[in-house]
Structure formats: C-alpha cells, structure tokens
Amino acid sequence: MQIDAVDFFYLSMPVVTTEADGSQDALLVRVRAGGHQGFGECEAAPLPSIAAFVCPMSHGACQPVAASVLGRRLDSPADIAAIAADVAYNSMDVLQAAHTFSGIEMALWDILGRARGEPVWKLLGYERSHPKTPYASLLFGDTPQQTLERGQDAIRRGFRAAKFGWGPIGRGSVQQDADHFFAAREGLGADGILLVDVGQIFGEDVERAAQRLDALEQARAVWLEEPFHASALGEYGALAKRSRTVRLAGGEGAHNVSMARHLIDYGGIGYVQIDCGRIGGIGPAKQVADYAAARGVTYVNHTFTSHLALSASMQPFAGLQAHHICEYPAAPKALAVELTANHLLPDANGQVTTPETPGLGMTIDAQAVRRYRVPVDIRVAGRTLYTTPDFNA
C-alpha cells in the first residue's frame, strides 16, 4: 500500500470554556492507503497541529510533517517506524510535529490492522488482550464529606477504582489533606482502588509533598500523580526515595519516548501514564510499555477524549496482564461520545477490553463529524495550503 491522503477534521463543541476538560474539541485524522481508510486522534491544539502538517519548509530539519508521510509505503509495522523516524528527523525543529503525527500514526496502525484483518495489539506482538480495570476521574470535594460522597457515587456507578484530583489538596494544611484522603478511602470502601492526582501543586517543593506521604499511605493510595512540574526529575526522584508504599505517577505530557524514560530513570515513578495522542502514537507508547515492564514500572494510558482515542491508547499495553488499571473518560462532552458509532463499554465485572476487531476496531460516525466540524482555511503566499475537506470526499 501507499499513503494516498491525510485529512484533518477539527471538531468542536459550540462553546469551549477554560474548564480542564480535554473533550471540548478534537482533531480527527483520516488516512487513506491502498483502498483502506484509518482514523486517529491528536490530543492537541487543532490549528497549530494542522499547520505543522502543511507549513512550507524552513530548512532540511524543519520540514512539514506531510513531507515524511505522503506517498510512503505502508505494508508493515516497520514501515510505520520508518515514517516516524523520518518525521522526527525531518521535522526536528517543528515543535508541534509530535502532536500532529500522533493522530496520523494511530491511523496508520488502524489501516494496517484492517488490511490484515487483525487488531492492532496483535500487530504489536501481543498474543491476547487482557481486560483492564477502568477508573473514574473525580475531583476532590470542597469538604471531606463531599469527597466521601463522590467516592460512594463512583462505586454505585460500578467503578472499582477512582482517581481523586486537584481541588483543595496542597492549598491548606497537611491535616486537611489527610482528611480528604481518608474520606476518599471511606467512600470507595476497603476494596476500592484509590488513586490521587495533585496536578503539579507542589511545584518543586519536595518537603511539602513528602508531608502528605504518611496519610496517603494510611489511606492506601496506590499512586500519587504529578506532585511536581512534569520536568522536575530531581524532585520526583527525591520524593520517590522517601515513599514506602505509595508510588509516583506521571508522564501524560511526554511527547517523545525519552521524556517518559527520564521520568522512570531519574524520577523513580512507579506508574508511567502515556497519551498516545501526544507521544507520537502507538509505536512509541509500546516502546515505553516495554521499557516500563522491564523495570517494574506499570504502564497506564492517559485518555480524556473519545473512544477512538481510548482504543488507540489501550493497544500498547493490551497484552500486559499485570498492568490492569486503565484511564476511562468518565464524563466526556457529547462530541467525544458521538464521534464513534461503537463504544468500549465495561463488562459485567466492570472491566474494559481492547477490541478484538481489525485495526482499532472503531467506527466513525459521519453525521457527528459533520455536526461538530469547524471549517479551517490556511493560505500562504496566496496559495491554499489547507481547507477542511468533505468527510465523504
């Protein structure tokens, strides 16, 4: 097969607010090759991502992503890796390129799987896909009582795991934070899996983060996510050394394999959270999964948008049975729900399984694409470099 076309569809809710909800818009990517079409999704700002695909060349190492993708051969996973390597080299100085390519790369796997009649995780070398335990992402309440009730609600909704995040944590006293951790544990019950995300609140202050470890441990939190800025490797490492049972989690911002490896090697994290829509797609995410598994670090997907993104993000660790916790978009916006005609729903045990169907196993809803599509036109030197195509064109 040869890659014939790459098209981007910028989708958006009618109103986008500053709330921390990444499902308010989406950048859908459609790739066509050898009579097949595949889909992917960038977890990225749509307009700069499209611009990085179509921009004029600045010099040899600052070429548009298109230059390394269009017309290329696509017959094997090795072809995808070769294209990825060329993007990394030829677009080295286009910072946005990794985000742009992430959605394209997913679509390439989707096509290859469809052409071979196999799910992507088989192409990645896994024999089977293991069910994952989805967790609900919740905010800490304003009061411990609210936190407790949110935990109870998640359990009622069938979740066996919940991640509490942000809210008042790190803004008041150590005891106030402890009260929230204990309330979260009480809400989930003794068997619930408790995860805590503090959204970089401690900046680079190891001491303040360390003061919370005792309570987190007593509440049996499995991980403490993003205590510091994503690149505060030394601080991660120092805190990791001081923790006995609670392991650190991070990595959602990684836009290449090295960033994730550094969090493992220097940051001492126990859970590495990868967004396939940012790190360059499924191939690099699988590299991180292999690297993590070999070092006793658990891989977790980072997914906040559609079930297309969810399927893509589950492929890299579908076959790793022990790595069973899975981020699951708990309350996405309508656009993210409607984008796919099918969905990855929890089974009777409350678990989610990566599709057994070819490619990524997801069907795009054309009506939804048309409903949420935002037309984009980019002209440079009087020439149209990009105009949103018809979805059925």
Next chain:
Amino acid sequence: MQIDAVDFFYLSMPVVTTEADGSQDALLVRVRAGGHQGFGECEAAPLPSIAAFVCPMSHGACQPVAASVLGRRLDSPADIAAIAADVAYNSMDVLQAAHTFSGIEMALWDILGRARGEPVWKLLGYERSHPKTPYASLLFGDTPQQTLERGQDAIRRGFRAAKFGWGPIGRGSVQQDADHFFAAREGLGADGILLVDVGQIFGEDVERAAQRLDALEQARAVWLEEPFHASALGEYGALAKRSRTVRLAGGEGAHNVSMARHLIDYGGIGYVQIDCGRIGGIGPAKQVADYAAARGVTYVNHTFTSHLALSASMQPFAGLQAHHICEYPAAPKALAVELTANHLLPDANGQVTTPETPGLGMTIDAQAVRRYRVPVDIRVAGRTLYTTPDFNA
C-alpha cells in the same frame, strides 16, 4: 505600559531548500506597548508558530498564546516573567507555544529597555557587557586536506575560533575521523580554538563516540557537540565520564529551562548552547546561564539567523566574562543580513560585543521586511484569525 499589539511577519527567501541553513526564512515579531515598539525573532517554523498565537482555545490548559499576552502590564522584568509563567500554564498543551513565545519575549525586553533607555543586559542585572570570541561554523571537508584548507580560510577571515561539523565524521573509521581532527587543528594553527560538532551521528552508541576521544584530545578540541540524540541523557553522562579534556556540548533544541538543566545535571555537559528563539526567550536563557555558571558549565549562544536574533542571544551571558565563546552566523542568507539596518561586527581584535544601546539595540529595515514578507491568512469557522498586517500599520 500595556501590551497593545503583537504582530508576526513571516519572511522567506524566494527559494528554500533542504540544506541545513536556518536563515532561509524568519518569523519576525513586533510588539507594541505604551507607544514603544520592540522586535523579536522565533527560531521556529513560522506557520505553526503563528497558529499557536491565534488558535481557538481547546480547554483551560490549551489556550492560544495570545490569551496570556495581549492587554498585559509591562513595566518591569517581573511582568515579563509573570507573562511567561502564564503562557507556560495556560498553553501547557500547545506544544508549539514555547517557540511562538520566544520571539514575543525578546520583543518585551526590547520595549522595556527602550522605555528605560537601557540595554537589556543591564535589565538582566549585569554591570557591563564583555566582548565575546565569535566562531565560524564550518563543515568538515570530504578529505582531511579540504578540512585543513577550510580552517586556514577561517583564520584568514579573522576568526580565532572555528567549529567543524558533520561531513564524514562517524561514517568511516576512527582513524579517518582522527585525520580530520588533526587537519582541522593544523588549519587553525596552534592558537586557534577548535570546536567539533558531530550532529547526533552516534545516536545512542557511547562506545563509538568514546573511540574518538583520544584523537579529539590530541587535536585539543575544546568541545564535542551533540554526539547523541538531544535527549540521550544517560549516554551523554556516560561519555562525559570517559573524557578527560574534551567537554561535551549541547542544548540547542531546549524549549524550556528544565531540558537544559537535565543536560547539565544528568548529561554532564561542559558547554550549554541555548537558542533564545526556542527556549522561551531571554529570561529563561538567563536562568540557564545562572544555573550553568554556578556549576562550572560554560554558556554559549546558539544563533543561526539575523543580528536581531544574535543580539537577543548574547544578552543572557553578556556579563559573564569567562563565558567568552559566541556563535556568530558566518554566512547567512540575504534576508537574515538585510533584516537589520545595523549589525554586530567584530572589532579590531576580532571580538563581538553586545550592544550598549537601549533594548536589543537593533533597527529593523522596513524595506527588507516588505521585500521578504510572505502573506498568511488563517480562517476558522469563517472568521479571519490572522492576516499579515502592513509593516508600517
């Protein structure tokens, strides 16, 4: 003062090729505040960088750069730092944002310096600016004889330092590489400062890089630049430990302070090379200079384009007397030369000094901007988000 306007001018040579020459196009930024105007230059792909400034918001941490810049107060260096912090937070998920903001940030310093009648390096806290020794960037020849002649030519042109890069190094035998290193030394003479750049040729192979250390040492190379991929921190660190006199250099791709610090902390580099047009501007570059100086690491600018970019890139280490080597665009394209009406020329000693005049001390040539300007139009949902303005508007 209040920031009233930020305008981008995409400039390009009529023909852009794949040669490794970053001066084939430019993204000039003009900022207006309080009746002053200042200029900066992104070392970046112009179209995605403009898109990152004007793109619609995706969510709270994926806002356009404009949201954190327009209308802001600009009365002190602290105001610039506050804007930079907001860009980092509000545009956390816009990968391109650091490149976009780099040129804006330079322009903010330029305005502040002009308003106060002081050069930027004084605003950064330096008492005086010290002359720097510019080096000529050369390619290794196809043969050692060619390498030797290129070195001789640089000395004849008045350079006391030269950096040889790329070419056949790492592609043949250890002895062939050694012959080139010795030829470069011979060409520069005993007193010439010899720098070597191998353009990431050894990937992650420490052994192959280490095999070159003896010859580099005998040729008295001061630094070995980019032996590995920019993020191969462990490999950098391993090679640094094996080198006696030759120190490692790297950092040109850093798009935040942490990346540069990691090369120092984990990579063991002896020279940190920062491009102000990528790292977020002059403020973060000064942070790297301070961090480096405190750890016995030497700061060097990375500059490949206009003298506006050169002036900006010299400010962060203008006052560090011992950090005296300076990258100097040796053969830029006409656009990069013509962009400024004045230039930072070597003095009788062959040295270059950061301007003593207010701001960045450079005057933009309006004719050149009009001559090389590439019109850009970006429309989203039928609304024009960006159209190249008149330069005098």
